[in-house]
Amino acid sequence: MQEPGGGPVDLASVEVIAPSFKRRFSGVVATVIALVPAQARHIGIRALGPRLPDTVPQISWGDFWRGAWHRPDGRRWRIWHARRDIEMLFGIMLRDVLRQPVRLLFTSAAQKRHGRFLRVLIARMDAVIATSPQAASYLDRASTIIMHGVDTQRFHPAPDRAAAWRATGLPGRHGIGVFGRVRHQKGQDLFVEAMVELLPRHPDWTAVVIGLSTPTEQPFLDGLKRRIAAAGLESRILILGEQPIKRMADWFRCLSVAVIPARFEGYGLVPLEAMASGTPVAAARSGAAPDLVKDGETGYLVPVDDGPALTAAIAKLMDMDESTRDAMAEAARRHVVEEFSIEREAARINAVYEEMWRARP
Incomplete structure (x- = not known):
């Protein structure tokens, strides 16, 4: 061939x-x-x-x-x-x-x-x-x-996560992000609410929302933007839209935490892509997430559509000292390589x- x-x-x-x-x-x-x-x-x-x-x-x-x-x-x-x-x-x-x-x-x-x-x-x-x-x-x-x-050669940890984050040109020392089509089903509103509560306590962190937005979902997207503006966090919660396929792996490995707040998911590859990239996750128990994430070892699992629980799980990850979070990142990578390549x-x-x-x- x-x-x-x-x-x-x-x-x-x-x-x-x-x-x-x-x-x-x-x-x-x-x-x-x-x-x-x-x-x-x-x-x-x-x-x-x-x-x-x-x-x-x-x-x-x-x-x-x-x-x-x-x-x-x-x-x-x-x-x-x-x-x-x-x-x-x-x-x-x-x-x-x-x-x-x-x-x-x-x-x-x-x-x-x-x-x-x-x-x-x-x-x-x-x-x-x-x-x-x-x-x-x-x-x-x-x-x-x-x-x-997932392709563990394509999705792999950055040699230097801090340098990878700086290469994005975004502010702060740490990135936290949510991935997927921007709509109610994917739960980006839960992520934004968590960031509105947590970012004022973490001045070195910047949040990104990455994913396609269609005209049908414009009211949902507008609601996210209004909530961010009302909190005065337009410079720290950034809606970046759809990114080129070839750049997605770069986004996963430059983040310190990935959030998967989906209310419904058919399967959901994002937890695997993030963990393969050495990025701990906070994920709702939708789709296959309960079978993919080792709760407390590679990230945290929370009930579906539970904003306070999601915020608490994210706070645990953001509050960790870097060595503890790095150990979780290594466990996440190892878990995917051994079980989900x-x-x-x-x-x-x-x-x-x-x-x-x-x-x-």
Whole structure:
């Protein structure tokens, strides 16, 4: 197979297609960006979709359609690994309408029961992966549980966190931040309230809010700005908006604390990305956070939508002396490397592919 960004791809060498149809960056897109390069070190896999970085092995639509009716070399069928409803629907069309030699796999991260239409699509899959025990409990069929991992080479601690923070050009000696699309579900309002209470006691700290803001969520964003202005903290709570994908790892490792206050989360990679970067976390017990964060060792867990508890957990981290916080940071990094590396996740998913290839037609 050719390197990412190369010329035409012969689909005969592609054993797995990982569609990624969404144009905007999201947790699912982040999963494809991280996983496909790790998987490609062992199998023939390509992503198919728009606006993916050159680091991801990809195939164009033209190359896909030219070879889609032919089996991959040495395999009875090609695997279509979907992560969204539209990708499942497209895969069903390829297999059942166009009669292409494909088998369908779906990864479910939902922490709730799927709607009727989605349940129908999932029932048509040849195999299903659930990203957590909670996600598996909402499925009406058997699944393989494979927890998400992160690229611990990309997300790593800064050699000098203080220097990394200074490089941002932001004030103070320490940074604390929240990541994710700016909306009520993600709980940035809880973070802002905590900062309004805590920052006056910590003059060396600056808070950042990083994430996409859409017109639909403009009233929520405006509310955050009004609260910050009312507290007179416009220079210390900074709403930075969406950042380039390639810079996200830099933001994680320059912070001293990462906060994950989400009221609801399908899975949530932010705790892993932060801990892999050597950054302790204060996280609500939403999504997979209870399975990812070791409470009191790699950060703190608090009840969902509990502002006072979140503020208290953040205060513990901000009040720590640096040596204690650094020890927690080291424990966080070690925990992710040992339990949640992207290589471990890729190997387990590739094993599911092998089972699908061995299955009877």
